[in-house]
Amino acid sequence: MSDALPETPITIVPVPPYDFDLTAAYATYFRGRYGTDSFENGVFRRLLDVDGVLFLSGVTSTGSTSSPRLSLILKGNSLNSFVAEKAVAQIERILGTGQDVNPFYEMATHFPVLTRLTNVLNGLHVPQTGSVFEALILAVLGQQISAQVAFKLRNALIETYGPRLTIDGVTYRAFPSPDLISSTSLEALRVIGLSARKAEYVLDVSRRITSGEIDLEALRNRSDEEIIATLTDIRGVGDWTAQWLLIRAFGRSDGFPASDLALLRMMGILHGKSNPVSPKEAIEFSKRWSPFRSYVTTYLFAAARSGHPELIAPADSPD
DNA sequence: GGCCAGGTTCGCT
């Protein structure tokens, strides 16, 4: 028997409730296509880099939110059961299938503002990035500038440095590894639109990872506090970036990017104000949502981006 | 044309 499994569908059973459409849409920032990922016509695709070998994954839903089931098809040149297993694990993490949102929903029943979000966005899990490095670079590129510009910079970086694989006439890209970025120059990074400062951050962290000085993946076993301390020692990483990584790379439940302008504005609206709350107020207020602030943050952004801005409104009764 | 966007660092008090 052969251990090759080309194009054999693999079944994944997420922890319910799980809304595949919503979660996959979030993974592509509700844009359909975002760098390495696409979600079009019900198919989520991503080019995976498994130990340097590239595979195209295609995921579709074959179940429902309350009884979820996903079908995964892998395509690549050297597919065998060993790498397939790793690829499945990656997809499960990226699509957050193993997360259990029920404890969060239980807490949400105590807060009208949250109940509204969890009702409409029922089954949204928090998508994860392919690696901690990927989340870090995407976050640095997104610092301060508008989502529009961040989109452009991120795509340009992936286009320029991401390894590619062509399947059925379509070229897909994976996220560039630290060593692929390490060998570039500040000038080359500036050409694709990065500021001198962002270029320094990106190059610096890539080289420190390549040299072995930093091991971001090793942080997965550490506490939230240790992760934040280690990350914020890296040039270019402040509290905002570290908190976003807790949410999107480490899958922690209580990340909260308190200096995020969009988040502060949304929380201002929840308070019935037209101006943003201060980071201090936001942290104070958010304590009642602990330890599920990653979910609150994700659901607020999902509401704003997915065509449900009305969900972000003051509660009828105070929280 | 100016100002601000899903921040961070650096160089001042």
Add this chain to the structure above:
DNA sequence: AGCGAACATGGC
């Protein structure tokens, strides 16, 4: 500790 400037680009 706390504050202001600089940073790149695009949209209003």
